[in-house]
Amino acid sequence: xxxxxxxxxxxxxxxxxxxxxxxxxxxxxxxxxxxxxxxxxxxxxxxxxxxxxxxxxxxxxxxxxxxxxxxxxxxxxxxxxxxxxxxxxxxxxxxxxxxxxxxxxxxxxxxxxxxxxxxxxxxxxxxxxxxxxxxxxxxxxxxxxxxxxxxxxxxxxxxxxxxxxxxxxxxxxxxxxxxxxxxxxxxxxxxxxxxxxxxxxxxxxxxxxxxxxxxxxxxxxxxxxxxxxxxxxxxxxxxxxxxxxxxxxxxxxxxxxxxxxxxxxxxxxxxxxxxxxxxxxxxxxxxxxxxxxxxxxxxxxxxxxxxxxxxxxxxxxxxxxxxxxxxxxxxxxxxxxxxxxxxxxxxxxxxxxxxxxxxxxxxxxxxxxxxxxxxxxxxxxxxxxxxxxxxxxxxxxxxxxxxxxxxxxxxxxxxxxxxxxxxxxxxxxxxxxxxxxxxxxxxxxxxxxxxxxxxxxxxxxxxxxxxxxxxxxxxxxxxxxxxxxxxxxxxxxxxxxxxxxxxxxxxxxxxxxxxxxxxxxxxxxxxxxxxxxxxxxxxxxxxxxxxxxxxxxxxxxxxxxxxxxxxxxxxxx
Amino acid sequence: xxxxxxxxxxxxxxxxxxxxxxxxxxxxxxxxxxxxxxxxxxxxxxxxxxxxxxxxxxxxxxxxxxxxxxxxxxxxxxxxxxxx
Numbered sequence: 001x002x003x004x005x006x007x008x009x010x011x012x013x014x015x016x017x018x019x020x021x022x023x024x025x026x027x028x029x030x031x032x033x034x035x036x037x038x039x040x041x042x043x044x045x046x047x048x049x050x051x052x053x054x055x056x057x058x059x060x061x062x063x064x065x066x067x068x069x070x071x072x073x074x075x076x077x078x079x080x081x082x083x084x085x086x087x088x089x090x091x092x093x094x095x096x097x098x099x100x101x102x103x104x105x106x107x108x109x110x111x112x113x114x115x116x117x118x119x120x121x122x123x124x125x126x127x128x129x130x131x132x133x134x135x136x137x138x139x140x141x142x143x144x145x146x147x148x149x150x151x152x153x154x155x156x157x158x159x160x161x162x163x164x165x166x167x168x169x170x171x172x173x174x175x176x177x178x179x180x181x182x183x184x185x186x187x188x189x190x191x192x193x194x195x196x197x198x199x200x201x202x203x204x205x206x207x208x209x210x211x212x213x214x215x216x217x218x219x220x221x222x223x224x225x226x227x228x229x230x231x232x233x234x235x236x237x238x239x240x241x242x243x244x245x246x247x248x249x250x251x252x253x254x255x256x257x258x259x260x261x262x263x264x265x266x267x268x269x270x271x272x273x274x275x276x277x278x279x280x281x282x283x284x285x286x287x288x289x290x291x292x293x294x295x296x297x298x299x300x301x302x303x304x305x306x307x308x309x310x311x312x313x314x315x316x317x318x319x320x321x322x323x324x325x326x327x328x329x330x331x332x333x334x335x336x337x338x339x340x341x342x343x344x345x346x347x348x349x350x351x352x353x354x355x356x357x358x359x360x361x362x363x364x365x366x367x368x369x370x371x372x373x374x375x376x377x378x379x380x381x382x383x384x385x386x387x388x389x390x391x392x393x394x395x396x397x398x399x400x401x402x403x404x405x406x407x408x409x410x411x412x413x414x415x416x417x418x419x420x421x422x423x424x425x426x427x428x429x430x431x432x433x434x435x436x437x438x439x440x441x442x443x444x445x446x447x448x449x450x451x452x453x454x455x456x457x458x459x460x461x462x463x464x465x466x467x468x469x470x471x472x473x474x475x476x477x478x479x480x481x482x483x484x485x486x487x488x489x490x491x492x493x494x495x496x497x498x499x500x501x502x503x504x505x506x507x508x509x510x511x512x513x514x515x516x517x518x519x520x521x522x523x524x525x526x527x528x529x530x531x532x533x534x535x536x537x538x539x540x541x542x543x544x545x546x547x548x549x550x551x552x553x554x555x556x557x558x559x560x561x562x563x564x565x566x567x568x569x570x571x572x573x
Numbered sequence: 574x575x576x577x578x579x580x581x582x583x584x585x586x587x588x589x590x591x592x593x594x595x596x597x598x599x600x601x602x603x604x605x606x607x608x609x610x611x612x613x614x615x616x617x618x619x620x621x622x623x624x625x626x627x628x629x630x631x632x633x634x635x636x637x638x639x640x641x642x643x644x645x646x647x648x649x650x651x652x653x654x655x656x657x
Contacts, residue, residue, distance in 0.1 A: 009612070059612030064605045089640055092614040120639065169608065202634050202641075203625040317643040321631030330632070330643070419645020420632045423613055426641075 121187030326406025357415030601651030
């Protein structure tokens, strides 16, 4: 199958072109040997099947970053290249175009945002540009689909440029200037109303209140929609149909014994318990699919919406000041927001950080002080009935821990914390198709990444119970809990469960009859002491074993310190 | 620098206030960073404007020919401009 590489600078609408050209079968994967993600799909043009690769957006191909290295090798592996260029900013896009044409691959240039360029008074002589570049140029407007058909039909006759040769950087810039002078006329430009409104969201006085409202609205709708899906779709599905069926099936070949307990735990047809039976086919499937997936879907949809409208970069700019003091920069807002949904994709997203130091700080802070959606739901559910004050204490404590550890890590961790450098694209109307496709790709990635670990975790906990090891562990660690944190011995089971699922762990605290103080301490240390097993494995892969050992050490120290401190403070007031 | 703005003082980008316009004279930084700047549209000779300045030495948001770029204060200090 021939391979088409779709290349272009960031924010040129490349992913919209991609989703226009591909079918439903789109997957996101990792470039071998790197942490750079890319998306690929299939497309059929004039009866011939092609593999279409959405190359990570880069401004140039000089291998100064991992993404650029990957883009460079994807260019070499391509049979045909589609270069998506932004017609509204042709000059700076031409640099990459000249680099691509210099590689002597058959290429076709999609001049995207063509309608937009007309609006703002940019005139481009396409015929002349075609002659100068020596390849076919198709003006497109990917959002409306204009030009996509022409782009596809021209693909089969894509040519190697005869006019553009490989050249040095200085020669290339000179060439860009020369071409622009010949093909582009820019008419008088006004600051449009839309731009003025856009500016409001990035100015601190107006931007910060707007950001707070946007984030609040986002989380309120995620919790609302997620709960609705669980209540009206997932729970009925599991309790009315799947549960009775799977119990019948398992009972038909293993009515009791080890296999029965491992598969469906203590569940019987009369008392279905999906959260605490700890069977692989009951809790193991219910937790990822019914309890977490509804939130993850809505979460990724909202995030893609923020991303595709162009709001995310503005948020990054607004929080950069604060995050820079913690050794991070504004882009760290992405893994942090993701972490509030689920720590697993949050951990994966720490890849966006530029240096090892920043990735380590972002990942450690998230693992220690950012509770995932499921955990938050339980904290609100259990502590909420004791009064909102206690919920607030939990979150304020976590926030203080986040800031203090950030300040500390900035000083302690070796390496660089580079400053923010980010294009802030104009607001754009998101494309529904691209949005849904993006959401699906991320949800699929989450399922593939998280479900195996949840199953493994359920199995481990199950075996701990069956073998009686859990009693041994309780006996060993219980004294620490009671003396240091003032918690009852039974809380150790919750902490052990917390390795697997933090939300279930909080649920276990409920029957212990603890005071609000004890519950508050438990909720905080459950968040800080260790990430859940799925996050832990992903973090080992992202950071390496050594860095993860350091992070784990820090987690234990922090947990002891925070637990003891809270125990002292809460019992005084 | 033998053009008509010869008499204008060359100052760091950070001295520019929101709403003021200036011409970029030099990008500072090493070759790799300079290339990155240029490919984002931040080039010598272009007219730059400050859109927003974040408080407490946070980043500044620039507008260069319709492209908005957020850039850390430290980086911005090394870019030189002439006010117009």
